Amino acid sequence: MSKRQVEYQVQRVRLDRTVSRNAVRKLLTDHAEYGGWELTRLRRYWDGSREIWIRRKIIPAVPTLEL
Known part of the structure; x- marks a missing residue:
């Protein structure tokens, strides 16, 4: 049996920069709790803006009926 590599949606x-720290925290918490996303990287730039990478596993559909 071969082990499949996990695939992610990114x-x-x-x-x-005008988005507050608490608003960012709430946004990430909601994505994690309701969407299954996890934080991969957060980068803050010199101008105060933020770039966030989040990911979640892609779960392939498995057919349940045989024809």
């Missing part, structure tokens, strides 16, 4: 989010 999403990049860019936030302006």
